[in-house]
Every structure is written in C-alpha cells, then in structure tokens.
Amino acid sequence: MARLDEVWGLEVGCTWRLWGGLAGVLSRLRAEVRAGAVPGGGEPAPVWAMGPTALAALARWRAGQRVPLWGSGTGVPDTPPLLELPLHTLGAARPHVPVLARLGLRTWGHLRRLPRAGVARRWGEPLLLALDQALGLSPETHAWRCLPPGFDLTRELPHALDSAPALLPHAEVLLAALQDWLRPRRRGVLALRWQWAHDARRDGPLLGGFELRTAQPTQSLDHLLRLTREHLTRQPLAAPVVALRLSTVAHAPWVPDSADWLQVRPADGSQCLSWAELTERLGARLGATALTRWQPHSDHRAEHMQRVVSPEFVADNALQKSGIDHLFSVNHCPAGASDPTGSLWPTWVLPVPQPLAVRDHRPCFQGALQLLVGPQRLELTQWPGASSAPCVSDGEEARVRDYFVARSPGAGLLWVYRVPPGAHWFLHGVFA
Amino acid sequence: MCSPIPCAVAAHPLALEGVWRADRLPLAPGAAWSTGHPALDAQLPGQGWPVGALVEVLQPPAAHHEWQLVLPALALWQRHVPGPGLPPRPGVVLVGPPHTAFTPALAGHGLHTAALLAVQADDPAQRLWACEQALQCPDVGAVLAWLPHAPMAAWRRLQLAVARLGGLLWVFRPLAVSHQASPAVLRLAVQAVPTGQGLQVRVLKRRGPVLSTPVVLPLAGGALSATLAAARWRNRLRRVGLRPLATEAPHDTVSLVAGIGPRTAHRATPV
Numbered sequence: 001m002a003r004l005d006e007v008w009g010l011e012v013g014c015t016w017r018l019w020g021g022l023a024g025v026l027s028r029l030r031a032e033v034r035a036g037a038v039p040g041g042g043e044p045a046p047v048w049a050m051g052p053t054a055l056a057a058l059a060r061w062r063a064g065q066r067v068p069l070w071g072s073g074t075g076v077p078d079t080p081p082l083l084e085l086p087l088h089t090l091g092a093a094r095p096h097v098p099v100l101a102r103l104g105l106r107t108w109g110h111l112r113r114l115p116r117a118g119v120a121r122r123w124g125e126p127l128l129l130a131l132d133q134a135l136g137l138s139p140e141t142h143a144w145r146c147l148p149p150g151f152d153l154t155r156e157l158p159h160a161l162d163s164a165p166a167l168l169p170h171a172e173v174l175l176a177a178l179q180d181w182l183r184p185r186r187r188g189v190l191a192l193r194w195q196w197a198h199d200a201r202r203d204g205p206l207l208g209g210f211e212l213r214t215a216q217p218t219q220s221l222d223h224l225l226r227l228t229r230e231h232l233t234r235q236p237l238a239a240p241v242v243a244l245r246l247s248t249v250a251h252a253p254w255v256p257d258s259a260d261w262l263q264v265r266p267a268d269g270s271q272c273l274s275w276a277e278l279t280e281r282l283g284a285r286l287g288a289t290a291l292t293r294w295q296p297h298s299d300h301r302a303e304h305m306q307r308v309v310s311p312e313f314v315a316d317n318a319l320q321k322s323g324i325d326h327l328f329s330v331n332h333c334p335a336g337a338s339d340p341t342g343s344l345w346p347t348w349v350l351p352v353p354q355p356l357a358v359r360d361h362r363p364c365f366q367g368a369l370q371l372l373v374g375p376q377r378l379e380l381t382q383w384p385g386a387s388s389a390p391c392v393s394d395g396e397e398a399r400v401r402d403y404f405v406a407r408s409p410g411a412g413l414l415w416v417y418r419v420p421p422g423a424h425w426f427l428h429g430v431f432a
Numbered sequence: 433m434c435s436p437i438p439c440a441v442a443a444h445p446l447a448l449e450g451v452w453r454a455d456r457l458p459l460a461p462g463a464a465w466s467t468g469h470p471a472l473d474a475q476l477p478g479q480g481w482p483v484g485a486l487v488e489v490l491q492p493p494a495a496h497h498e499w500q501l502v503l504p505a506l507a508l509w510q511r512h513v514p515g516p517g518l519p520p521r522p523g524v525v526l527v528g529p530p531h532t533a534f535t536p537a538l539a540g541h542g543l544h545t546a547a548l549l550a551v552q553a554d555d556p557a558q559r560l561w562a563c564e565q566a567l568q569c570p571d572v573g574a575v576l577a578w579l580p581h582a583p584m585a586a587w588r589r590l591q592l593a594v595a596r597l598g599g600l601l602w603v604f605r606p607l608a609v610s611h612q613a614s615p616a617v618l619r620l621a622v623q624a625v626p627t628g629q630g631l632q633v634r635v636l637k638r639r640g641p642v643l644s645t646p647v648v649l650p651l652a653g654g655a656l657s658a659t660l661a662a663a664r665w666r667n668r669l670r671r672v673g674l675r676p677l678a679t680e681a682p683h684d685t686v687s688l689v690a691g692i693g694p695r696t697a698h699r700a701t702p703v
Contacts, residue, residue, distance in 0.1 A: 345534055
C-alpha cells in the first residue's frame with residue numbers, strides 16, 4: 001500500500017489467488033472499510049479503479065473510470081486500452097499538457113509514437129520514464145507504508161457517550177486495529193493503556209483512563225475485550241466521553257502455544273480459557289484481592305507457614321510460559337506426602353483466632369469440647385528483623401500458646417489453643 | 433438398558449435372565465473416579481465420584497468436613513492423565529471457601545498446592561459466575577464451591593458447564609436445603625460421627641436404589657489418626673494406673689508421635 005499523489009494504491013497482483021480474485025479483494029475491502037468507519041457517520045463510499053500498474057490505475061481513476069465500493073453504481077469499471085487515456089491523467093505530463101495539446105497530442109498513444117530522443121530533449125527524461133512505468137515497460141518504486149513502531153490510535157466518537165456499554169463497540173474497533181498491528185510483527189501485548197477525553201466542563205477532569213496488564217503476551221481480541229469490559233463496568237466516568245484512545249505500553253514476542261490442540265477440548269468446540277486468562281478474568285471482575293494463591297514458607301507458627309502470592313505474578317519471572325508450567329508440573333511433587341507430619345496440621349485455619357465461650361472450665365463450640373491430644377506449646381516469638389507479626393485476636397497479650405486437638409459434638413475435630421495464665425480459649429483451625 | 437453390576441446376586445432366587453432388579457446399582461453412564469473411601473465407593477454408581485457431573489454435599493452449620501471427604505480422590509485426580517498424550521489437569525479452584533485453606537496440611541495429604549486458587553466473592557451471582565469461568569479452563573480439573581442458595585436455572589448451567597470439559601465439581605450447602613429439589617446427580621449429607629472420629633454419610637440421592645443406612649467413613653489413616661490412637665492408649669493406661677513409657681507405645685505410633693512438634697509434652701491433660 002502506498003500513497004499516489006491524491007489516492008491510496010494497493011498492490012494486489014502478487015497475492016491475487018490468496019484473496020480469491022477480484023471479487024475476494026473487493027469483499028475484503030468492503031468489510032474492512034465498513035468496520036473501521038464510524039457507525040452512522042454518513043460518509044460516502046470510497047471509489048476505486050484498477051490498472052496493470054500503479055500509474056495506470058491512477059490514470060484510470062483520474063479519467064473517471066472508477067466506481068464506488070458499495071452502494072449504487074457499484075461493479076467493475078470499464079477498462080478501455082491504456083493508450084487511449086488522455087494525457088492530463090499522467091502526473092508527469094500535466095505541466096506540458098497545453099503545449100502537447102497545441103501539437104495535437106492528446107492521448108498516451110500519440111505521445112508514444114513520437115521519437116524517444118526528441119521527447120526526452122524537449123520535455124525531459126521524467127516524462128518518458130513515467131510513460132514507461134505506466135505502461136509496465138519500466139519497474140516502478142514506491143514508498144510503501146510501514147506499520148508504526150508503537151501502537152497509538154485515537155477514535156473520535158460520533159457524540160458524547162456516558163455509559164460503559166456504549167463505549168464497548170468503539171473499544172472493540174480499536175482492539176481489532178491493535179490485533180492487526182500485532183499480527184504481522186508476531187508480538188503479543190503485555191500492557192495496554194486506555195484513555196478517554198471528557199467533554200470540557202468547568203471543574204471536571206479532561207482525561208481519564210486505566211491500564212490493563214496481562215501475565216502472558218496475548219493477541220487474543222476476545223480476552224482483551226472482556227478485560228476491558230470488566231474494568232469499564234467498574235470504573236465510574238466523571239463526564240461524558242468524546243474520544244477514546246488505545247496505546248500499548250509493553251509488548252513482547254508472541255509464540256503461539258503449540259500444545260494447544262493436545263489439551264482437553266469441549267465437545268461442542270467452544271472456546272476454552274487458559275489458566276492465566278482465567279485468573280485475569282476473575283481478577284478483573286471481582287477485584288485483585290479476591291484471588292489467593294499460596295506459597296509455603298518455613299516457620300514454626302501456623303499463620304506464617306504459608307504466604308499469599310498474587311495470582312498474576314506480574315513482578316516475577318514466572319511471566320513466561322515455562323514458569324507457569326513449572327508451577328503446574330505435578331511431577332515435582334511425588335504422589336504421597338512429602339512431609340509425613342503435614343497431615344497433623346488442620347486443613348482449615350481461621351485467619352484471626354476466634355474466642356470460645358467457657359462453661360464449667362471447658363471451652364464450648366457447638367457443644368462442650370473434649371480435648372483429645374495435647375498440649376503442644378508454641379512460642380510466638382519471631383526472628384529479629386522479621387516483618388511479620390503474629391495475628392492475635394483482641395485481648396490476647398501473651399506470647400505462648402498451648403494447642404490441643406479437641407472434638408466438638410457438632411463440628412468434628414477442632415484445633416484450639418489456650419493462653420496459659422488464664423482460661424481464655426481460642427479456636428484456630430478445623431480438621432477438615 | 434444399562435447392564436447392572438453383579439453385587440452378590442448370583443444365588444438370588446429371582447436372578448432371571450433379562451430381568452432388571454430395582455435394588456441393583458446401575459453402571460454410571462459417564463466415567464467415575466474412585467473416592468478413596470472403599471465404603472463409599474461401594475454405594476456409588478460407577479464406584480466413585482461422577483466425572484463431569486454436579487455433586488451436592490450437605491453439612492450441618494459450622495461443620496466443615498469437605499477436605500476429609502474430597503482429599504483422597506483429589507490428590508490422585510490432580511496427577512491423573514485424561515488421555516494418551518494429554519497433560520494432567522492439576523488446577524483446583526475453591527469458590528467462596530469458609531476459612532483459609534492451610535496448604536502445609538493439604539500438601540501433607542498429597543495435594544499439589546501450587547495449583548490451588550481460592551476465589552472470594554460475597555454475591556452469590558458472582559460466585560456462580562466464577563464457577564462457570566473456572567469450569568471453562570482445561571487446566572482446572574476440580575472446583576469446590578460453597579453456594580448456599582441459587583436458583584434452579586443456575587444449577588442447570590453449572591451442570592452443563594462441568595459436563596463440557598469433564599471435571600469434578602462439588603457444591604457444599606447447608607443441611608437445611610435437603611428438602612429442596614436439586615438437579616445434582618449425587619447428593620450426600622455429611623456429619624461427624626457423634627462418638628469417635630470419622631464421618632457419617634447419608635446418600636440422599638443417587639442414580640440407583642435408595643440407601644437407607646448411612647455409610648460410616650473412618651478417619652483416613654495417617655499421622656492424625658495415629659496420634660489420636662496413641663492418646664487414647666495413654667489415657668487407658670492412666671486410668672488403669674500405669675505410667676506410660678515411650679518404649680511401650682504401639683509400634684506404628686512411636687516415630688509419628690515424636691514428630692508432632694519440637695516441644696511436645698508427652699502427656700494429655702486429664703479429661
């Protein structure tokens with residue numbers, strides 16, 4: 001694709017069969033141009049002409065042998081022989097048209113029949129070269145359009161919109177353009193920035209926006225659109241929006257997952273999510289604090305034996321596919337407990353221990369508790385310089401706890417502790 | 433007609449050819465995964481949890497026996513390969529768990545805890561949505577959801593969602609909803625055994641004849657049951673008047689009892 005004076009030229013000869021001939025090219029063009037147009041804009045359909053070379057197509061266009069892409073009068077334009085085209089359609093001949101007209105030269109054929117040396121001496125080499133290029137006798141060079149290094153596209157909205165569902169179709173168009181930009185470069189986007197411009201108001205903000213991050217480089221329009229929709233639904237708009245802008249903040253080489261087709265697939269052929277997409281989608285709708293994953297940590301206190309890890313791993317090297325594979329590889333953890341005493345801990349733990357009522361010197365929870373095993377004394381001291389503090393419930397000051405396994409008639413096996421000096425009992429965990 | 437499994441019927445006087453008897457368990461139309469509890473396996477069609485179907489578990493309030501019921505099957509399901517050349521599906525998603533899952537204990541029972549994800553949401557509609565999303569991920573093999581109340585249409589959607597990729601889905605609800613209709617394939621009511629350790633499971637609904645007696649599942653073997661057994665033995669000795677010595681403990685409990693913690697006092701408080 002290149003710019004030819006006042007029109008755009010598209011070179012389709014090399015890939016004629018790929019597009020499926022003229023009909024295929026035209027239908028693709030119609031679809032793409034219509035998709036990119038502002039809906040309800042009322043713009044006229046673009047007109048097109050064709051020729052064996054770029055200059056010939058331009059000349060035909062200038063000569064009026066062109067038709068609109070859709071609407072009334074569409075079809076294939078007539079293509080009379082090139083040599084019958086008038087001379088003013090050739091860009092290099094335009095300055096000389098009056099002189100050539102007085103000499104009786106009106107069409108390309110007339111100019112062609114003149115001796116070449118004479119034409120070159122009288123009107124210059126460029127005219128000869130242009131005629132040769134237009135007739136396909138000399139190769140022509142163009143400054144082809146290249147994709148810009150960064151993606152930054154703004155879309156003016158037809159009128160001020162004030163709700164998230166109304167913004168989504170325009171967001172989809174921008175994301176489709178992003179996908180077209182990513183595909184030939186084989187890159188996936190890691191972070192996107194959405195910005196919008198508000199209606200000018202006296203004391204309101206002029207711009208608003210948010211950033212989207214994904215753990216893995218992605219080209220998937222569907223996934224990005226969903227994340228955008230979740231964020232837009234949760235974000236309040238300060239004022240009606242008049243323009244929407246999408247720009248990439250980070251992108252990385254994208255390697256398609258070659259093992260995708262080996263995965264379990266649903267019978268009806270509908271789409272599946274990957275683990276990263278699932279965590280992002282859940283986090284976008286429910287908030288990042290709603291998701292939790294844990295990492296084991298070496299400590300003697302129950303509250304600190306596991307650490308909460310962000311499911312997206314934005315800061316870690318586990319961004320790469322191999323990292324996530326490593327987390328999932330169950331071969332690292334052989335079947336059968338790695339730590340035989342692990343099953344002595346309760347499987348449910350209360351984040352803040354719950355105080356228990358005491359009757360007749362016995363703690364009660366869904367009935368009087370019967371202490372089975374214990375006591376196991378744990379000190380709540382921590383290493384000097386450690387930032388984690390023991391999580392104590394209100395009113396607990398001591399540094400030592402005696403843990404027991406107790407049975408409750410209504411709730412099964414419980415993990416309770418008491419603070420030695422007094423008769424304060426607390427519930428800390430439940431055994432399944 | 434699905435052929436019934438022969439459970440000790442060869443000598444039955446009514447064992448005629450071509451006659452299906454209503455007290456037999458039929459083979460499950462889909463696959464089933466062993467629960468890890470032999471007593472429960474014998475009472476379920478297909479001898480295990482139905483794969484790709486909704487299982488409802490009802491519990492009394494404030495009782496939490498989910499892991500005891502589900503862990504033996506889950507630990508093996510994470511490593512299970514669905515087919516030749518396919519990767520395992522280790523992801524386990526907890527939707528709306530009542531407390532914090534304690535991963536050292538779960539890892540001690542054999543669960544791969546790096547693939548465990550907990551999703552908290554207060555709104556029931558959001559919990560249902562999170563379940564559906566999790567069931568659409570091929571990396572997720574099992575979903576445990578705590579959904580006290582949901583409309584009937586939502587249950588059917590969950591059933592369709594889990595049937596698409598063939599994972600395991602358990603939904604935990606309060607015992608009070610046992611009289612409500614539910615489209616779940618299997619419905620269990622789980623309670624602690626009043627005396628002793630273990631679970632009492634009543635099968636409220638299954639694809640087969642009604643089961644009137646509850647199934648008792650003993651506490652799974654491991655360090656905890658050994659510890660409790662050792663505590664009972666010491667108490668018995670104390671009542672008799674003998675002081676327990678470490679060398680006289682039952683063989684299988686010595687090494688495990690010593691491993692409870694660094695500062696364990698070797699006596700239980702008198703009860």
